[in-house]
Amino acid sequence: MTAPLLALDGVTVGYGLLPVLHDVSLQIRSGEIVCLIGANGAGKTTTMMTICGRPRVSHGQVVFDGTDISQHPTHEIARLGICQSPEGRRIFARMTVMENLQMGAIVANTPDGFESDLARVFALFPRLADRSNQRGGTLSGGEQQMLAIARALMGRPKLLLLDEPSLGLAPLVVKQIFEAIKELNAQGLTVFLVEQNAFYALKLANRGYVMVNGRITMTGTGDELLASEHVREAYLDGATGPEEEVSIS
Amino acid sequence: MRLADSGKTLGKKLSSALGDSLLAAIVAFALFSLVLGLRTVDSATGLTLEPRPALLATVVAIVFVGRLALNLFVWQTDYPLTRPFAKLFTSEPFETRDAVTLALAFVLGALGVAAGFLFTETLYGLIGALVLAFIGIGLLRRATVRTFPNLPYTQVFVAGGILFALFFPIVSYALESTFNLGLPLRYWFDLSILILTYVMLGWGLNIVVGLAGLLDLGYVAFYAVGAYTFALLATHFGLGFWICLPIAGAAAALWGIVLGFPVLRLRGDYLAIVTLAFGEIVRIILLNWTEVTGGPNGIAGIPKPTFFGLPFSPFAEGTTFSGFFGIHYDGLHALIFLYYVILVLALMTNLVTLRLRRLPVGRAWEAMREDEIACRSLGINTTVTKLSAFATGAMFGGLAGCFFATRQGFVSPESFTFIESAIILAIVVLGGMGSQLGVAIAAIVMVGGFEALRHTAGLQAIFGEEFDPALYRMLLFGLAMVAIMIWRPRGIVSSRAPTISLGDASAISGDLVRQGR
Numbered sequence: 001m002t003a004p005l006l007a008l009d010g011v012t013v014g015y016g017l018l019p020v021l022h023d024v025s026l027q028i029r030s031g032e033i034v035c036l037i038g039a040n041g042a043g044k045t046t047t048m049m050t051i052c053g054r055p056r057v058s059h060g061q062v063v064f065d066g067t068d069i070s071q072h073p074t075h076e077i078a079r080l081g082i083c084q085s086p087e088g089r090r091i092f093a094r095m096t097v098m099e100n101l102q103m104g105a106i107v108a109n110t111p112d113g114f115e116s117d118l119a120r121v122f123a124l125f126p127r128l129a130d131r132s133n134q135r136g137g138t139l140s141g142g143e144q145q146m147l148a149i150a151r152a153l154m155g156r157p158k159l160l161l162l163d164e165p166s167l168g169l170a171p172l173v174v175k176q177i178f179e180a181i182k183e184l185n186a187q188g189l190t191v192f193l194v195e196q197n198a199f200y201a202l203k204l205a206n207r208g209y210v211m212v213n214g215r216i217t218m219t220g221t222g223d224e225l226l227a228s229e230h231v232r233e234a235y236l237d238g239a240t241g242p243e244e245e246v247s248i249s
Numbered sequence: 250m251r252l253a254d255s256g257k258t259l260g261k262k263l264s265s266a267l268g269d270s271l272l273a274a275i276v277a278f279a280l281f282s283l284v285l286g287l288r289t290v291d292s293a294t295g296l297t298l299e300p301r302p303a304l305l306a307t308v309v310a311i312v313f314v315g316r317l318a319l320n321l322f323v324w325q326t327d328y329p330l331t332r333p334f335a336k337l338f339t340s341e342p343f344e345t346r347d348a349v350t351l352a353l354a355f356v357l358g359a360l361g362v363a364a365g366f367l368f369t370e371t372l373y374g375l376i377g378a379l380v381l382a383f384i385g386i387g388l389l390r391r392a393t394v395r396t397f398p399n400l401p402y403t404q405v406f407v408a409g410g411i412l413f414a415l416f417f418p419i420v421s422y423a424l425e426s427t428f429n430l431g432l433p434l435r436y437w438f439d440l441s442i443l444i445l446t447y448v449m450l451g452w453g454l455n456i457v458v459g460l461a462g463l464l465d466l467g468y469v470a471f472y473a474v475g476a477y478t479f480a481l482l483a484t485h486f487g488l489g490f491w492i493c494l495p496i497a498g499a500a501a502a503l504w505g506i507v508l509g510f511p512v513l514r515l516r517g518d519y520l521a522i523v524t525l526a527f528g529e530i531v532r533i534i535l536l537n538w539t540e541v542t543g544g545p546n547g548i549a550g551i552p553k554p555t556f557f558g559l560p561f562s563p564f565a566e567g568t569t570f571s572g573f574f575g576i577h578y579d580g581l582h583a584l585i586f587l588y589y590v591i592l593v594l595a596l597m598t599n600l601v602t603l604r605l606r607r608l609p610v611g612r613a614w615e616a617m618r619e620d621e622i623a624c625r626s627l628g629i630n631t632t633v634t635k636l637s638a639f640a641t642g643a644m645f646g647g648l649a650g651c652f653f654a655t656r657q658g659f660v661s662p663e664s665f666t667f668i669e670s671a672i673i674l675a676i677v678v679l680g681g682m683g684s685q686l687g688v689a690i691a692a693i694v695m696v697g698g699f700e701a702l703r704h705t706a707g708l709q710a711i712f713g714e715e716f717d718p719a720l721y722r723m724l725l726f727g728l729a730m731v732a733i734m735i736w737r738p739r740g741i742v743s744s745r746a747p748t749i750s751l752g753d754a755s756a757i758s759g760d761l762v763r764q765g766r
Contacts, residue, residue: 052626078628086626092619095612096747103616106609107628133750155628 003066005030005190006051006082006159011060011070013050020046021214023060028159028192033185035193035201035222037235038211044194045087047211048163051192052084053077065158078107083157085148087164087194093137097128100136100147104154113156121150124180142173149180159190166197178204198235202226210235266320270313277312281305284724337387340394355384407686414592417441418585426579438584442591442656444696446649449595451676451688453645456602458674459683460611461638462618464521467508467528468673471501471643473535473665475650480548480660481541490554490655494648501647502640504531509639513632516621528670535662547661551654556586591652598645599685605641607748614638615683672696675726679733681740690741699726 004027013021021043028034038044049055051062057070069077078084083104092100101121105114122129125146131139136147145165152160162181166174178200185191195201202208202222210218210231218225225231286305289296323329333347334354343351358380365374393400418438425432450472457465475497482488482496512523535542542548553561559570561583570586571578605611613634617624625631654660672695680691737743 054625073630074625075628075630078626083628084626086623090620090623090626092616092623094619094745095615096750098749099612099615099747102749103612103624103627103629106613133747151627 002029004028004063005065006192007061007063008047008051009061009063011047011050011062012058013046013055014058015055019214020055021050024211024214024216025060026209026216026219028190030190031185031188032207033181033191033193033205035195035205035208036211037195037198037201037208037225037231039235040196042211043214044196044211045163046214048084048087048161048192048194051077051082051161078155081107081156081158082161083107083152083155083159084161085145085152085163085165087167089144089148091136091139091144091147091151094135096135097132097139097147100151101128101154104151107155110156114154117154117156121153124153124183125150142169142176145169145173145177146180149177153184157189159192160184162191162193164194164196166195166200174200198231199226202231262321262325266317266325269320270316273316274309274313278305278309281308334383334387337384338390340391351384354380358384403686410689411596414445418588422581422585434581435584438581438588440697440700442584442588443700444693445588445591445595446653446656447673447676447696448689448692449591449598449649449652450646450673451680451692452595452598452602452685453642453649454673454677455642455680455683455685455688456605456614456645457638457642458677459681459688460602460606460618461614461635461642462682463512463635463638464517464524465639465642466521466525466667466670466674467531468524468642468646469665469667469669470508470528470531471504471646472650472653472669473531473660473662474501474504474643475647476654476660476664477535477542477548477650478647479651479654480551483551483654484548489552490651494651497651498644498648501650502644504647505639505641505643506636508643509636513635525667525670528665528667532662532665535665543661545661545663547659547663549659551658551660553583553658554586554590554655561586587652587656591649591656594648594652598648601641601645602685610634610637612748675730679730679740681737681742683745684740684742687740687742694729694741695726698729 006028008024008026011021011024012019013024024043024047026034026036026047036044036047046055050057051064051069053069053072053074060070061068062070064077064080064082067080069080072080092103095103101118102114105117108114108117122132127143128146128150131143136144139147145167149160149162149165165177165181169177174197181191181193182204193201193205202225205222208220208222208225209216210225218228218230220228226236282305285308286301288299288301290299323331328346330350333343333350336343336347337351358377361373361377362381363377365377418441421432421434421437424430425434450468453471454465454468457463457468478497478500479490479493482493483490488496508524508527512520515523536544538544555561556570559568559573561570563569563571563578569578570582602611606615613624613629614637616627616629617631617634617638621631624634653664657664676691676695677688679687679695680689681687733741
């Protein structure tokens with residue numbers, strides 16, 4: 001088996017003196033979609049932010065592509081090829097869609113590649129092309145999420161981090177976004193997804209991790225976790241609509 | 250603005266309007282009883298209080314009547330009197346009653362102007378002229394918009410402004426020297442140099458506050474650094490203006506970085522407080538380090554700039570400006586030259602800012618203003634970005650300071666108090682953060698407008714002989730701020746031109762977007 005693209009190895013993290021993650025280990029291999037599910041406050045977003053270098057790891061290692069990045073500053077981690085669509089989207093509200101995408105392309109640092117990258121994300125999210133001259137803040141929630149993902153893609157990531165892409169969106173839009181993620185993965189992109197919407201996420205992912213109170217409690221393929229009694233009870237009952245409505249395949 | 254409810258009877262309307270106006274009058278009384286109602290007078294026994302009931306009564310009466318009129322004719326009516334005036338600046342068609350109202354206003358305005366000329370009632374003349382100008386500009390605008398709907402009005406306005414700034418001193422000087430019109434040229438030039446200095450300072454601070462979103466209350470410190478750098482280099486080493494200009498800019502930029510480092514982790518209010526302290530520290534050092542800065546006495550004898558080595562003076566060793574060109578010496582030559590120096594400096598500030606906005610660093614500034622965390626996750630080094638914003642903004646402050654020193658010929662800590670920072674910041678905020686045009690307009694209005702207050706003697710007709718409008722500049726300053734913040738909460742020019750676009754780019758009004766976090 002090849003070395004994973006990203007590996008968290010016994011990572012412990014805290015805010016001040018308050019520990020949040022305890023001895024978290026997880027691996028993401030090239031070409032996979034891996035998802036991390038868990039309840040509110042379990043530490044999912046903290047895991048994602050730890051990968052990006054803030055907060056700092058107090059014990060353990062974060063190894064990306066053979067390098068320990070746990071002490072790198074955030075902007076250098078981004079430059080290594082980890083691009084993030086952060087929780088709450090965090091698009092630049094007063095800048096246009098184009099400018100947002102341009103900001104994303106700073107990491108890629110290939111002036112010639114900008115046009116083709118742009119064409120690629122517009123093919124993925126045609127709505128953004130229609131809105132390219134509009135300010136980010138005037139977009140709808142779903143469009144903002146698309147923009148956040150597109151902005152991350154403009155950096156030509158090796159690993160795409162998605163933090164709660166379904167947050168606050170209508171089911172139809174969630175479906176669109178998840179289809180886009182599937183499409184990206186089919187093109188060879190590795191995706192690490194943090195989700196509360198466990199059903200969708202597990203359906204989509206190759207493998208999943210379950211986090212409870214800052215610890216990884218279960219891991220397995222998406223289907224294994226979906227079938228698991230514990231996961232169904234804790235995260236799925238009543239949490240999703242009827243199954244027939246969902247058709248990500 | 251309140252909804253007009255037509256269901257109310259006239260009596261109810263009147264009573265609610267009266268009640269509201271009474272309340273406003275009471276508030277006005279409470280506010281002005283100390284501000285205007287009392288005055289401290291120097292007398293033989295020391296300071297005594299002199300009551301001014303007549304003035305207080307006048308002001309309260311004005312508030313009461315004005316509020317009543319607003320209630321009855323604007324707020325509590327189906328047909329607000331302000332509607333036709335607002336319509337002037339739209340493309341909606343006029344109704345008959347709109348036309349009647351406007352015609353009436355026009356006649357009244359004309360009467361005011363006539364009274365102004367016939368009976369030298371300056372105030373009525375001024376108000377009348379303003380009314381006429383308002384209606385005239387509105388009609389003209391409607392006509393031009395209808396005839397040329399696709400003209401880029403902003404660009405035309407900007408081009409006109411720049412052309413005016415370029416030719417105004419030459420043309421007025423030529424007119425004056427040919428026809429001897431008795432124009433107050435010295436005053437005009439002094440004032441426009443002052444305005445341009447503030448335009449440049451506003452544009453410089455706009456980089457820090459408007460683009461990078463770092464609230465800086467101590468900008469005047471960099472202005473001071475630039476001024477003292479030149480003053481010290483000139484008086485100790487005899488260096489000239491043109492050599493010291495880049496040195497002053499570099500020194501200020503360096504101090505920008507020095508300030509930047511400790512505040513890297515601060516944002517918003519905390520940043521504002523530290524920058525405020527920085528401004529005060531610089532001023533207090535200048536005040537107390539007497540051996541170097543001369544303390545409160547300042548530094549005098551700073552040389553004027555030369556025209557490529559030719560001094561502006563009636564007599565000097567070697568060739569003077571007037572001698573070289575074989576023209577008669579005139580003190581205005583130096584002033585006109587200073588005007589062009591500051592104009593070029595200001596335009597350079599503007600040009601550099603506009604270029605930087607389109608470069609990665611400028612875009613990173615704006616993105617950092619919107620969301621610092623997102624910036625970092627996109628691979629932007631926010632440390633470098635912040636420091637570059639501080640340094641660039643400070644550099645332009647330093648250049649302006651260097652110019653200030655040479656124009657005054659004298660610097661002292663008095664010129665670099667907190668109020669200067671506040672005025673510059675007010676110019677940026679009122680103009681519209683990030684908008685170059687807005688900042689320029691705000692600088693002209695704030696500096697030029699308050700200067701104009703010195704000359705409205707007509708107000709004395711209402712408020713009595715001892716009324717000095719200049720004394721109320723700060724009050725009006727506050728009033729203007731409140732007014733702009735009510736009607737234009739994002740500044741005079743709130744739209745932001747995108748730096749890149751597919752197809753047609755259009756500036757989108759800032760009102761449509763909530764404030765970025």
